[in-house]
Amino acid sequence: MSGRKGPFHIRVSAMRQVELQIEDVAFGGKGIGRDEGKAVFVPFTIEGERVTAKIVREKKQFAEGELVELLDPSPRRVAPGCPYFGRCGGCAYQHISYEHQLELKAKQVEQAMRRIGRLAEPPMHPMVLSPLAYGYRNRITVHAEDGIVGFYRRDVHKLIDIERCPIAAPEVNEALAQLRAARARDGHYTLRAHSGPRVFAQTNDAVAEALVDRIKAILPAEGKLLVDAFCGAGFFAKRFAPQFERVVGIDWDRFAIDAAQKDAATNEAYVAGDVTTELRWLLQQSDLATTALILDPPATGLSAEMRGAILDSPPATMIYVSCNPPTLARDVAELQSRFSVVSITPLDMFPQTAEIEAVAHLQIKAL
Ligand SMILES: C[S@@+](CC[C@H](N)C(=O)[O-])C[C@H]1O[C@@H](n2cnc3c(N)ncnc32)[C@H](O)[C@@H]1O
Structure with missing residues (x-):
């Protein structure tokens, strides 16, 4: 769009107001309605609601709107618990009952797995809820x-x-x-809330414990090698070290690796380096039949090189912890050439926000 056309275009569309039936809530938190077939995304709406929205951005394939009036509110609508809600960039769902937030998030993970993950029937486990719907962020x-x-x-x-x-x-x-x-x-x-090294740490203590329990249920009771890729200060590696002969954590944050090393048991080792190179090398040296791999990457997920390294030397058991369902689904789609997807468990690590944590269990396919 040219500089002149841009502002003019925005001004015209900003004046347009539409009445919408909200059909669904997309990952990211916006309700979706249709105006003459075109999808319109409107924050702070719930499926089933009729609303009036002001169009604030119009693209060829979709438009974005701001809620003007609730014509027919959802029974799942509740009063937000925060006076800044709607203005602050942190929360997206305080207007939705907690029970329904969980249903929406579980559905969003399943949809991502179907559409992007190419799983006809994603093996979904029930959503793990947060005992605290507010007051949980540490x-x-x-x-x-x-x-x-x-x-x-x-x-x-x-x-x-x-x-x-x-x-x-x-x-x-x-x-x-x-x-x-x-x-x-x-x-x-x-x-x-806690003192400790200034490195990545899980945000919701109770849900982080539930995540550990879920991983414990997946991992073999004992094994030779556990690789904790993107290990931070060793949150997972340390929990599971007692059930493996050897545990190796990889993270490129030197402060996190130093913190992990400080109280490491004799079977724990931590490598300060890039997962892209370290993981390939480590898997190539390992007895893959007795190796388990935990991956907990940032929201961008795995790089093509990391997926390549895993597919070239696939470990028997893989646990992929993700804070971004679309990148998890993208990676799972490619990893399915060598792995079966055994389960996908969404966890509500971040109530009231649009963020979703999920853990996928992948098992090497028999050749
Ligand atoms: C979501 S955090 C997981 C931390 C850890 N599993 C935990 O539970 O505390 C992601 C971690 O990946 C690390 N990281 C991101 N990209 C990396 C890369 N290419 N190689 C190595 N570490 C990386 C970051 O430093 C961060 O500690």
């Missing part, structure tokens, strides 16, 4: 700028002054109150 990162301390708005790059974050644990909110009282200098601040 860390938050806030930003300070010109005397304002808070989170960025969802629509524009502007800070909202946040006094309290209801999805954060009480200890985190206490740290926020202290930071605000101290008149923090401009910058980013990660506030934590």
Whole structure:
């Protein structure tokens, strides 16, 4: 679009208002309705609702709208637990009952597995819920700028002054109150409920324990080698080290690897390096029939080289922990040439937000 056409186009479409029947809620949290066949994505709506929406962005294949009026609200609609909800960029689902958030997320994972993962019947396990629907986050990162301390708005790059974050644990909110009282200098601040090294850590303690339980149920009771790729400070490696002869963790964060090494047992080893190269080498050296691999990559999932290394030397058991169902599904689609997908378990690590955690169990196919 040219510079002149762009703003004009936006101004015209910003004036358009449509009435929509919301049909579904997509991964990411937006309700989907149709205007003359074209999909319109509207945040803060629920399937079954009739709404009026203002079109704010119009593309060839789809449009984006903002909710103007709820003509026919869903019975699953509830009052949000946070005064900043709707403006703050953090949460997408506080207007939906917790029970229904779980149903939506489970369905979104299953749909991703069907559409992107090429699984006709995804072997879904029940969604693991969070015992705390609010007050569960053991860390938050806030930003300070010109005397304002808070989170960025969802629509524009502007800070909202946040006094309290209801999805954060009480200890985190206490740290926020202290930071605000101290008149923090401009910058980013990660506030934590637990002390410890400044490295990646699971966000929701109770659901992280449920994740460990799920992995424990999948892993063989004993084995020769467990590779924990993207191990951070060894959250999984340390839990499962007692049931393997040897555990090797790989992460490129040196601070995380140092922290993992500090209290390592004699059968634990941690490698500071890129999974792309280290994993290929490690799998090539291993007795694959007695090797289990845990993968917990960032949201981008596995690179083509990592998938290639796994397919060239496939371990007997693989557990893929993901915080992004579409990239999990993309990787699973390719890994199916050598692996069967035994189960997929969604976990609600991040209630009230659109984020979903999922764990897939893959087993090597008999040749
Ligand atoms: C989702 S975190 C998982 C951490 C760990 N499994 C845990 O539960 O605490 C992803 C980790 O992958 C690491 N990482 C990302 N890309 C990597 C790469 N290409 N090679 C090695 N480590 C990588 C990051 O440093 C981060 O610690």
